Amino acid sequence: MNHYKQLEAEAIEIIREAVAGSRKPVMMYSIGKDSSVMLHLARKAFYPAPPPFPLLHIDTTWKFQEMYAHRKKMAEESGMELIVHTNQEGKKAGINPFTHGSSYYTDVMKTQGLRQALDHHGFDVVFGGARRDEEKSRAKERIFSFRSAGHRWDPKLQRPELWNLYNTRMRPGETIRVFPLSNWTELDIWQYLHVEKIPIVPLYFAKERPVVIRNGQLIMVDDNRIPIEPGEKPQMRMIRFRTLGCYPLTAAIDSPATTMEEIIAETFNTVSSERQGRLIDSDQPGSMEKKKQEGYF
Amino acid sequence: MAELHAKNIVEYLEEQRQKETLRFITCGSVDDGKSTLIGRLLYESKCIFDDQLKALETESKRYGTQGEKIDFALLVDGLEAEREQGITIDVAYRFFSTDRRRYIVADTPGHEQYTRNMATGASTAQMAVLLIDSRKGILPQTRRHHRIVTMMGIRHIVLAVNKMDLMGFEQSVFDRIEADYREFAKDANLTTLQAIPLAAVSGDNVLKRSENTPWYKGPTLFDHMDTVTVTEVATRAAFRMPVQWVSRPNLNYRGFCGRIAEGSVKTGDAVRVLPSGKTTTVKSIDFFEDQLPEAEAGASITLTLNDEVDVSRGDLIVTTDHPPEVADQFQVKLLWLSEEPLVPGRSYWLKVHAKEVSATVMEIKHREDINTGSHLAAKVLNLNEIAVVTISTTHPVAFEPYTVNRTLGGFVFIDKLSCATVGAGMIEFALRRSTNIHWQSLEVGKAQRALLKNQTPRCIWLTGLSGSGKSTVANQLEKRLHAEGRHTYMLDGDNVRHGLNRDLGFTDADRVENLRRVAEVAKLMVEAGLIVIVSFISPFRAERRAARDLFAPEEFVEIHVSTPIAECEKRDVKGLYAKARKGELKNFTGIDSPYEVPENPEMVIDTSTKSPEECALEVWRLIEGK
Structure with missing residues (x-):
């Protein structure tokens, strides 16, 4: 079995396993190329049924115009529910990357926004398009990345992840981020x-x-x-x-x-x-x- | 690699598609230069970008151990704590490729306390690069790492004898280390073993043949990785697919989704569903908008079948020619991954392929010393310890021995309360006795017996501290039920510990076994149609939970007798608190052994605020629905 078939089959296995172990799954949709690949794989995993979860976009209101246009088009074509969430407090306070600095802005509009959306809807399994080749700390992250209540990641306390056996058990308030593209590279x-x-x-x-x-x-x-x-x-x-x-x-x-x-x-x-x-x-x-x-x- | 132009892209993509992926793990002890070697591999295969190299130069000056030179180790140690301490804590995955192959390398920590992380990396690897510091030769750590990688099923090893520059590239040093290792590894049943003299820091024999080792005639590390055959020749390749998901988009379609674990499947093939044993034939192999004539191992597909057979998640669809075994008792090798020790008799979730069942360890046959391989006696299993144990599962499981198929023979234990992954196991074989002792198919069942007694069988489980009034309430309750013509039985510490459980003491392990037996006896009595009243301190949530799991949902009624400890101690009917306070009685619940308060009992009663009669009445009302 060649490299691409293998990556594709692995990602589909991961997506099915995560959904089977989840009470209320959701897929992050950032409109980027990795999201597009992930969405495509999700459709393959459950075809002829549509993927049994909605898409979630955390909208900072600072995305490129062309991204908004593409988001609209994809939501229509996939037939899936698209949830768009913006941190309203941050928006009201006028938090922006120019006056508040990238670090504070990202925390308020993206990280806080994401946590609000996950808490509000009660999602327990959240698909993300991150890859291990992107950045050093991502190279260390599990495919099923466990988050304690409050969405915190503790890099020193990751669940051992052996073979293709993914532990989807969790206690109330705990969540799991799932990265089906973990082993893909940019070129892939x-x-x-x-x-x-x-x-x-x-x-x-x-x-x-x-x-x-x-x-x-x-x-x-x-x-x-x-x-x-x-x-x-x-x-x-x-x-x-x-x-x-x-x-x-x-x-x-x-x-x-x-x-x-x-x-x-x-x-x-x-x-x-x-x-x-x-x-x-x-x-x-x-x-x-x-x-x-x-x-x- | 040459420049790529857009017009060659079709050719290039075709080339990429033909490449195989090799997954390997690097291991070795703390200062063997493991991370340096990986950094070197990435660098030589041109998988480090300019901006990463620039960042690396900055960091080398700050944290590096190579003076003004670039410290390649910093490329792979991704966590802040790792960079500060200069050690690897968790496994990191890296990607690079050559013209021949693509590689996924798991860089794993060498310290003994991170054994579980190393096992994680090894579980998906086909090959291991075992690093040796040529100044030190084979160390106890080398033996430990060798044991873990071979236990995890890796049959291809590269013995990377590193830091040869510090030994003057002396052939005798290399030869002695290789000979020592071959002697030590002779029973490991390795398919390939290649020793290579290296200096990762300067790149000797990594990509290019070193001029410093003219005596070495073997391949460089890259040559070897590019050419070694790691795909196991499947001697049997019989079709097996675990069902992950049942797809029912409409009434006309029922698809079984999974990833083929072994063999291949064609349309029309006869297949069997396990554990049920039902047979049928393959109607179609669906993949997205296509229907495939055939699919091979590793493919994620959806099967439709010609007959309406019952198939659920966790079942295996297999060839009718060579179906795998189905059993509920096994001998397994177990690596413990949790700070909380394994206690035989405690119930855990066991996940094997897509199947999840309840399982308990029946017996620890022996523990293996990870450094020497010798067998040791053990009552419990602690973090990073390895043992051969026997387990039993609540439901039958279709499986293959781990040495035959990693996907169908590897499993994890999950703690039922914390939900953490606490153990990793490899099935060796099914115990014969489980396949030979068939459950008698009984004409007279629980329902018939209950009907005759005109009652609903139940297990009323009273838990609470010593002296909280459990037995008094239990007695009152039994009297009342008896007066109404109910058939009852009471199990308490006194009538069980003097007989059935007189071989057990009060250590945590013995308490677990004590309650397991009590719960099993209670279950048989409920099967007999009785209302069983169990009155035990039963301090641990895990055991009460395990007891509950034995019964049907409405059958088990947990009553927490919550009388405060001050009141219990004041009563001290048996004088036990006084003894415990003086230290004459060890492991006394509430004093030097914990009591875990029930999270969701059906009822809480407190005998310090109400009389035992009133409490018993409340329980009676609850179970009689009045």
């Missing part, structure tokens, strides 16, 4: 998107877009909420995104790749890692581990 994702012809947000393909340069990173001017500093002037550049998050916190790369084939070629030849474009990973030492402990994905 692109190749799978290509082979399976899965639609993704057009921002992944290169196009002339308005950007400003901050700390050496290309930030796209997606709407007029971005404060333009004195001396700064948005310029048009041929750019694309390797990863998508909140637009002020997601840097683009210069690229001529306008087709899936060109993206795969570029990914293969690339010399820097995908999460380099994620500004929140480096805002404090060991920052991903700390965010995860608080309940971030």
Whole structure:
């Protein structure tokens, strides 16, 4: 059995196992390429029935316009229920990545928002699209990642996870995050998107877009909420995104790749890692581990 | 690897598709340079990106142990605590590829207290790279790691004799270590064993053949990993698929979803469903929008069958030619993963493939010294200890021995209260006695007996501290029931400990066994149609829970006699509290042994606020529904 069939079969096994052991499962849908692959695998796992769970999007209100358009399209096409949650307190307080800093903003709008949504709906099993090749602390995380009441991850107290046996038992208030794409790499994702012809947000393909340069990173001017500093002037550049998050916190790369084939070629030849474009990973030492402990994905 | 252009992409994708994946584990003791080797593998296979390398340089200066040079170990130690302490605590998974293969490597900790994390990494690996510091040779830790990886079923080992640079790349050093290891591992039934002299820190014999070891004629580490054959030649390859999920989107479709654990299946094949034993044929093999003519081991598929047979999650669908065994008693090897020791007789969830059942350890046959392999006697099993034990399950399980199939023979124990994964086991064989003792199919059952007695059989379980008034209330209750013509029996410490359980003392392990026997006796009496009143301190939740599990949902009535300890001690009818306070009586509940308060009893009564008669009346009302 070749590599792709193996990754696909493993992910489907994981998704079925998680649903079988769950009272109320939900799948995180971040609109990005990994989410798109995960959703596709979920459809395969239960076909001809639709996946027996809703999709959940934590909306910080700072996503790219094209992501919102894609979200709408996918919700219609999959026929699944889409729950959109925004931290209303954070929104009312006007929390934004520019004045409050990426760390505080991420905590309020993403981590707190996520915890609110999970508590409100009482979901016990939550699918996430994280991969182990993305970041060092993720490389240490189990496929079924157990969270104590309050959604905390304790890296020193992870459940032993042997063979393909996943322990889905939990006590009231405890939850499990499940990562079916744990063993996929960035290249695997692109190749799978290509082979399976899965639609993704057009921002992944290169196009002339308005950007400003901050700390050496290309930030796209997606709407007029971005404060333009004195001396700064948005310029048009041929750019694309390797990863998508909140637009002020997601840097683009210069690229001529306008087709899936060109993206795969570029990914293969690339010399820097995908999460380099994620500004929140480096805002404090060991920052991903700390965010995860608080309940971030 | 050459530059890739978009126009070659079809070719490239085809190449990628043909690659196999090899999963391996690295192990070795604390300073053998394990993380350094993995860092080196990632670096040499060009799987470290520029920004990661830059971050690594910064961190090397801060935490590194290599002076001004890059410390590759920092690439893999992902947790803050690991970087601070310079050790690996938990298993990390890394990915890299060569032109021939893709690799998933589990970097596992070497310390004895993290044995469970090492077993986690080894459970899915096909090969192990066992590191040895050439200055130190084979250490007790090497033996321990060897034992864990072979116990977990790994049959391919690379003996990486590292830090050869510090021994002047001396051939005699390498030869002696290899010979020592071969002697030690001769009974391990390894399929391949390759020793390689290495210096991970400088890359000698990792990717490129080292000029420092002209005497070494074998492959480099990468050469070996790229070419070693690890796929076991399946001698039998008989079809087996655990059912994970039953798909019923509409009345016309009933699909059985699972991942094939062994063999392959074709449309029209005759199959058997276990444990029920019903046979039918395969109607279709569905995968998303396609119907497949055939599917092989490792594939996740959905089967539809030609007859309406009963199939549930946890069943196995297998070939009719070579069906696996079904049993409810086994001899297994068990690795204990929890701080809370294993106690024989306590009930745990057992998960094997997609099946979950209740199971208890009947007997610890012997514990194995992890460093020497010698057999030791044991009454309990502590964290990281390994033992051969016998277990029994509440329901029959279809299985294969672990050495035949890891998926169908590996299982975990899950604690029923904490829900933690507490043990990892490997089935060796089914005990013959369970297959030979068939339950008599009885014409007269519990319902018939109950009907004759004109009552609902029950187990009334009174739990509480010594002196709380359990026996007094139980006596009152039995008198009342008897007066109404009910058929009853009372089990208490006095009538059981003097006979059936007189071989048991008061240690935790003995208390567990004591209650297990009481619960089983109560169950037989309820089967006989009686109302059984059990009056035992029964201090542990796990045992009360295990007792409850023996009965039908409405049958078991837990009464917590919650009289406060001060009141119990004041009464001290038998003078036991006084003795315990003086230290003359060990393991006394409430004094130096814990009482775990019931979380959801059917009723709580307190004899310090109400008389025993009133309390008994309340219980009577509850069970008679008045």
